[in-house]
Amino acid sequence: MPIPITNPDDPRIEAYRAVRERDLAGREKRFVAEGEVVLRVLLRQSRFSVESLLLSEGRIEGLRDVTDGLSEAVPVYAASRQVMDAIVGFPIHRGVLAIARRAPLPAVEELLTGLPERALVVGLVGLANHDNVGGIFRNAAAFGAQAVLLDPQTCDPLYRKAIRVSVGGALVVPFTRAPSPDAMVGALENAGFDVIALTPSGREILSRIPRSPRAALLLGAEGPGLPPALLERTRTVSIPMSGGFDSLNVATTSGIALHHLAGTGMEN
Amino acid sequence: MPIPITNPDDPRIEAYRAVRERDLAGREKRFVAEGEVVLRVLLRQSRFSVESLLLSEGRIEGLRDVTDGLSEAVPVYAASRQVMDAIVGFPIHRGVLAIARRAPLPAVEELLTGLPERALVVGLVGLANHDNVGGIFRNAAAFGAQAVLLDPQTCDPLYRKAIRVSVGGALVVPFTRAPSPDAMVGALENAGFDVIALTPSGREILSRIPRSPRAALLLGAEGPGLPPALLERTRTVSIPMSGGFDSLNVATTSGIALHHLAGTGMEN
Numbered sequence A, B: 001m002p003i004p005i006t007n008p009d010d011p012r013i014e015a016y017r018a019v020r021e022r023d024l025a026g027r028e029k030r031f032v033a034e035g036e037v038v039l040r041v042l043l044r045q046s047r048f049s050v051e052s053l054l055l056s057e058g059r060i061e062g063l064r065d066v067t068d069g070l071s072e073a074v075p076v077y078a079a080s081r082q083v084m085d086a087i088v089g090f091p092i093h094r095g096v097l098a099i100a101r102r103a104p105l106p107a108v109e110e111l112l113t114g115l116p117e118r119a120l121v122v123g124l125v126g127l128a129n130h131d132n133v134g135g136i137f138r139n140a141a142a143f144g145a146q147a148v149l150l151d152p153q154t155c156d157p158l159y160r161k162a163i164r165v166s167v168g169g170a171l172v173v174p175f176t177r178a179p180s181p182d183a184m185v186g187a188l189e190n191a192g193f194d195v196i197a198l199t200p201s202g203r204e205i206l207s208r209i210p211r212s213p214r215a216a217l218l219l220g221a222e223g224p225g226l227p228p229a230l231l232e233r234t235r236t237v238s239i240p241m242s243g244g245f246d247s248l249n250v251a252t253t254s255g256i257a258l259h260h261l262a263g264t265g266m267e268n
Helices: A011-016 A019-025 A036-044 A061-068 A081-088 A108-113 A130-142 A160-165 A181-190 A228-232 A250-267 B011-016 B019-025 B036-044 B061-068 B081-088 B108-113 B130-142 B160-165 B181-190 B228-232 B250-267
Strands: A003-005 A030-034 A050-056 A076-079 A096-101 A119-125 A147-150 A175-177 A194-198 A214-220 A235-238 B030-034 B050-056 B076-079 B096-101 B119-125 B147-150 B175-177 B194-198 B214-220 B235-238
Touching: A003 A011, A011 A050, A011 A076, A011 A081, A011 A096, A019 A030, A030 A036, A030 A160, A036 A050, A036 A061, A036 A096, A050 A061, A050 A081, A076 A081, A108 A147, A108 A175, A108 A181, A119 A130, A119 A181, A119 A250, A130 A147, A130 A160, A130 A250, A130 B250, A147 A181, A181 A194, A181 A228, A194 A250, A214 A250, A250 B130, A250 B250, B011 B050, B011 B076, B011 B081, B011 B096, B019 B030, B030 B036, B030 B160, B036 B050, B036 B061, B036 B096, B050 B061, B050 B081, B076 B081, B108 B147, B108 B175, B108 B181, B119 B130, B119 B181, B119 B250, B130 B147, B130 B160, B130 B250, B147 B181, B181 B194, B181 B214, B181 B228, B194 B250, B214 B250
Parallel strands: A003 A076, A050 A076, A119 A147, A119 A214, A147 A175, A194 A214, A194 A235, B050 B076, B119 B147, B119 B214, B147 B175, B194 B214, B194 B235
Antiparallel strands: A030 A096, A050 A096, B030 B096, B050 B096
16 A cells, blocks of 8 residues: 655655756665656566655556566655645656666666667767767667667766656666767677768768668767767768758657668568 | 947847747747858748848858848847847757748648649648757758648747748748648648648558659647548558657658659659
């Protein structure tokens, strides 16, 4: 049975207090998942362990199947909408929150070694926008990418909004951080990946490149793009566009490229 | 020279007052364009005539090339950040606004008749989200679609946020409204279009369908999708995804499908 919370200062729901500020500061050991769809994805996977749930009273009945399946060790707190908003610090329309533990990030080499012979990986360089990172994880999950590698400048995929935009994809696709873009590419090359850097100045055209058994797709931020030194040591590929309007969102770009690279594998 | 505005109640900047509320109510004859990138796209096209500009003082110098090229009939108003925020009703970080006149919407048949023999058109059914509609227009512009058709339930592409997300694509790709989804498909068929409805239950796979000289891509909202009656009378196509995570954003979907359908044409 859910544990009723009537006082926003109740110490048991400390982890839910001032969600926005603490998320932006970056939580080291935990993260917040928001909304029913994301919660269901979180509970289906095994990488992240759930510590507790906080539900608004109106959501309890509809999530009975979820809470009934939880271990006794995971408390489910219930609060009125008003108390929940006071805890969280802003109106939490979805009325569904969970706190989960981050998993330790493996070394890039370790993550790559564990992948199957045929694998698709995404590498992100300098992507500081949570919507874009969330959108890329959604596409990575949809097209069955086995891993996402992040450079130090790319933002946290477990930030609440990134998880939400990913529709839970950030909880599904394993990821880790590389110490630098160069180290990322080096590790991919050592693991036998065909490293494909998407850039408007690419020497090849996406729709014409064959799918290698191990392919890695590198994406940079809209505007600056990928660093020149990185483009020099990789296979550069472009998506041809209409003359007057040469502009794609980077998450959309990832969808187009992953659709092409996943192509043959998916249709079997 | 810009006309200084020091009083937020100045009648000359009436069209900029309470921007958000008036945009949401739907402006019948005009629309608001926001930001430098969108302004530059707006001024490069000829379909929409610009009535005036409102710039924050800090943006005047950097937009001198734009304002110098304007007709005398287009006033450029300048205000301090504080006065501009007071006029608009919220902090307008970009400091760049323009009011332009809507163009009359042609009948669907008229718009289609004017298209070249080889043409790519997008049809939207029930898309009520401005981010998604903006994203789709961005992709339509990037892949050279000649027109976008909207059903009555699809939201306004000239809403400020939709234009911004489209990076001006909503000002570039001609669009009009069909009286119903059925009338949209009927008009496309009569104009010789191969009507391709994207749906998870599609009978064909996107990457395998050949590009017809005249192709029309139909997209419905995430969740409800396209109406069953419409799927019965069209060529239904799916994008294969990874088993456990069958979810793509509709704007990303449009990018993937337009990239495939534009394919051969773009690479010539």
